[in-house]
Amino acid sequence: xxxxxxxxxxxxxxxRTLTKPTFWLTSLSVPLLMAVVFALMWFSNASTAxxxxxxxxxxxxxxxxxxxxxxxPAVAASLGGSPTPDAAGAARAVHEGRSQLHIDVPPDPTRExxxxxxxxxxxxxxxxxNGIARDLVEMSVAERIGDPQLTTLLTSVDTTAExxxxxxxxxxxxxxxxxxxxLVLLYMGVLMLGQQMLNITVEEKENRVTEMILTTLDPRVxxxxxxxxxxxxGIVQGLVLxxxxxxxAFLLPRAGGGAPMDAASEMDGPSFGGVVIEVDxxxxxxxxxxxxxxxxxxxxxxxxxxxxxxxxxxxxxAFGAAILAMFLPLYTATAVVSDPTSVLATFLTWFPLTxxxxxxxxxxxxxxxxxxxxxVALMLFAVAGVLxxxxxxxxxxxxxxxxxxxxxxxxxxxx
Amino acid sequence: MGGMTDNTPVIEVRNFTMRFGDKAVVxxxxxxVRPGETFGLxxxxxxGKTTTVRALLGIxxxxxxxxxxxGRPFDPAADYSLGYLPEERGLYRKERVLDVMTxxxxxxxxxxxxxxxxxxxxxxxxxxxxxxxxxxxxxxxGQQQKVQLGVTIMDNPSLLILDEPTKGFDPVNRRLLxxxxxxxxxxxxxxxxxxxxxxxxxxxxxxxxxxxxGRAEAYGTVADVQDAYGSxxxxxxxxGALPEPHGWRPLTRxxxxxxxxxxxxxxxxxxxxxxxxxxxxxxxxxxxxxxxxQVFLKVYGQAPDEAEGAAA
Numbered sequence: 001x002x003x004x005x006x007x008x009x010x011x012x013x014x015x016r017t018l019t020k021p022t023f024w025l026t027s028l029s030v031p032l033l034m035a036v037v038f039a040l041m042w043f044s045n046a047s048t049a050x051x052x053x054x055x056x057x058x059x060x061x062x063x064x065x066x067x068x069x070x071x072x073p074a075v076a077a078s079l080g081g082s083p084t085p086d087a088a089g090a091a092r093a094v095h096e097g098r099s100q101l102h103i104d105v106p107p108d109p110t111r112e113x114x115x116x117x118x119x120x121x122x123x124x125x126x127x128x129x130n131g132i133a134r135d136l137v138e139m140s141v142a143e144r145i146g147d148p149q150l151t152t153l154l155t156s157v158d159t160t161a162e163x164x165x166x167x168x169x170x171x172x173x174x175x176x177x178x179x180x181x182x183l184v185l186l187y188m189g190v191l192m193l194g195q196q197m198l199n200i201t202v203e204e205k206e207n208r209v210t211e212m213i214l215t216t217l218d219p220r221v222x223x224x225x226x227x228x229x230x231x232x233x234g235i236v237q238g239l240v241l242x243x244x245x246x247x248x249a250f251l252l253p254r255a256g257g258g259a260p261m262d263a264a265s266e267m268d269g270p271s272f273g274g275v276v277i278e279v280d281x282x283x284x285x286x287x288x289x290x291x292x293x294x295x296x297x298x299x300x301x302x303x304x305x306x307x308x309x310x311x312x313x314x315x316x317x318a319f320g321a322a323i324l325a326m327f328l329p330l331y332t333a334t335a336v337v338s339d340p341t342s343v344l345a346t347f348l349t350w351f352p353l354t355x356x357x358x359x360x361x362x363x364x365x366x367x368x369x370x371x372x373x374x375x376v377a378l379m380l381f382a383v384a385g386v387l388x389x390x391x392x393x394x395x396x397x398x399x400x401x402x403x404x405x406x407x408x409x410x411x412x413x414x415x
Numbered sequence: 416m417g418g419m420t421d422n423t424p425v426i427e428v429r430n431f432t433m434r435f436g437d438k439a440v441v442x443x444x445x446x447x448v449r450p451g452e453t454f455g456l457x458x459x460x461x462x463g464k465t466t467t468v469r470a471l472l473g474i475x476x477x478x479x480x481x482x483x484x485x486g487r488p489f490d491p492a493a494d495y496s497l498g499y500l501p502e503e504r505g506l507y508r509k510e511r512v513l514d515v516m517t518x519x520x521x522x523x524x525x526x527x528x529x530x531x532x533x534x535x536x537x538x539x540x541x542x543x544x545x546x547x548x549x550x551x552x553x554x555x556x557g558q559q560q561k562v563q564l565g566v567t568i569m570d571n572p573s574l575l576i577l578d579e580p581t582k583g584f585d586p587v588n589r590r591l592l593x594x595x596x597x598x599x600x601x602x603x604x605x606x607x608x609x610x611x612x613x614x615x616x617x618x619x620x621x622x623x624x625x626x627x628x629g630r631a632e633a634y635g636t637v638a639d640v641q642d643a644y645g646s647x648x649x650x651x652x653x654x655g656a657l658p659e660p661h662g663w664r665p666l667t668r669x670x671x672x673x674x675x676x677x678x679x680x681x682x683x684x685x686x687x688x689x690x691x692x693x694x695x696x697x698x699x700x701x702x703x704x705x706x707x708x709q710v711f712l713k714v715y716g717q718a719p720d721e722a723e724g725a726a727a
Binding site: 004005008009011012015016203207209211212213214215217218400 | 469472473474475491492499501503504507508510514519521
């Protein structure tokens with residue numbers, strides 16, 4: 001195929017997209033929105049914690065009744081509590097604003113909740129009542145046990161695990177992360193670039209530019225150039241999205257003290273959030289092949305849809321149906337995961353539209369053999385090739401079928 | 416401009432047939448276009464004109480036959496330059512004028528800077544010098560037509576193919592287009608015009624091809640075609656009574672004026688003698704060839720503007 005004017009097409013398409021303010025507005029809006037939400041959450045948490053801590057430090061007077069006998073009077077006194085025999089009267093005092101808090105510990109706190117009657121000091125101010133009630137019971141229990149180590153074990157037990165499969169140590173969930181990223185990439189690619197891919201063949205038709213364009217280059221060059229341009233734009237868009245996220249991921253663990261990372265760093269391999277990520281070269285290669293083939297299939301499908309439909313609006317409906325079919329396996333993931341050899345899982349793995357997501361999912365979970373994975377990838381490459389060929393053939397006809405949907409049979413006979 | 420140093424046809428169409436399903440849109444068509452000439456491709460809607468051009472430019476694959484430009488099937492990467500104004504035309508409406516023109520210039524083989532400079536020069540020439548950074552959608556219809564023309568004649572193409580070039584154009588842009596075409600022709604370009612405007616055909620075209628139902632109905636110089644459809648027209652101012660027609664027939668007959676079509680083999684001198692012999696007082700006698708408008712009417716049974724509106 002002659003690549004005459006390929007660079008010109010890519011240059012024009014990339015330049016005109018990247019110079020549009022709307023591109024940057026929409027691209028930056030996602031990380032910007034996420035940054036704003038994260039910042040709000042961080043400030044809100046910090047502010048809430050500070051407010052609660054300040055109020056607790058200021059000291060709160062409260063009354064309590066203890067039917068269980070667990071509460072230590074000394075602990076209660078240290079927290080500002082004083083016992084009362086009249087729970088109803090203490091609650092009434094809170095109702096009438098004469099007291100801020102009454103805590104009623106039931107006979108068996110393991111079966112019944114501790115009841116709190118507190119003044120409404122707003123969302124943050126009222127939040128401290130739960131903390132005081134919990135402190136009252138937990139500190140009393142700790143005092144009765146008399147051993148800080150045992151008390152700590154009551155609240156949390158850390159575990160480490162090693163998993164084995166076929167006589168070899170397995171990274172378990174950690175082994176799914178790296179190949180699973182290709183599934184995320186496919187999903188993001190479809191979401192971010194789908195509409196642009198669809199426009200590849202619709203735009204010239206809608207603008208009545210096709211005939212002039214086709215006298216300057218081969219239609220395959222136009223489509224390949226536009227696909228490559230969309231991919232380049234997608235990479236830019238991905239970087240715009242990933243750089244702030246990566247910075248956030250890089251900075252947040254340090255802000256939180258980094259304990260999980262420290263624990264994980266003692267093990268082999270890279271880790272994230274305490275999970276060791278195992279990189280299996282074979283699974284990664286299969287995942288990459290499935291991703292590329294799946295993306296090509298998706299591209300070919302959209303090019304073909306765009307060639308047949310007269311307007312972007314019409315193409316959008318068909319696009320929606322195709323995307324639904326592609327991501328249908330996510331709704332049946334439980335069935336596929338629980339029995340990868342079932343008829344359903346096999347069908348979804350080999351049906352071209354559902355194959356990319358199903359195969360990537362199974363590959364990440366380790367239930368897709370190498371031979372089967374390569375087979376599915378080859379099938380996807382073949383179908384993608386046929387779709388792209390069909391898309392280009394239909395584009396020749398469809399792009400000058402300005403006002404009506406193209407009849408595929410007639411078009412193929414004509415071109 | 417390539418292809419003008421010898422008399423080798425710029426365009427050769429040999430036994431071209433195009434079928435869409437069972438329907439033959441063009442049937443065994445043969446013609447050529449010589450270097451430097453302005454060639455008119457005429458016909459009613461659905462007669463196969465646009466299909467022929469699309470097949471010539473590789474947009475359609477012909478069912479049979481051969482369509483060559485400079486001796487080879489059309490190739491966008493070839494070393495000759497083409498200016499093509501299709502019937503269905505538009506531009507990237509959301510983009511800036513200069514960006515779009517520069518893009519088309521690059522596609523036609525110009526360096527980016529040269530294409531941008533040419534485009535800016537053209538915009539200034541057509542009073543759109545300040546619109547280079549405007550988006551096309553903000554331009555009026557007439558202004559967009561000017562940009563379209565600029566894209567078509569960019570880099571002075573050696574071959575211009577204009578499909579219904581004045582369709583939808585306002586009178587100012589129609590004049591501009593015809594001037595630009597004339598300038599290209601004067602510079603040696605070969606021009607193919609597909610049009611319903613018979614006045615333009617008579618004024619611009621050296622040779623024409625009349626298509627009817629996908630077949631060549633008439634082919635040759637404008638004069639040849641006019642002669643083929645009648646010996647001529649006589650516009651007569653007179654007094655008295657016209658004699659019985661012999662070898663001629665009146666197309667229009669008013670009290671003191673008539674337009675008379677001469678039959679095959681009937682000379683204007685013969686008519687004049689008949690009139691004088693019949694005692695008609697001839698005040699003026701203007702003999703001319705049949706107009707292309709009348710030829711069109713004869714071939715298609717309808718006027719060109721009616722043919723334009725007819726369904727394909």
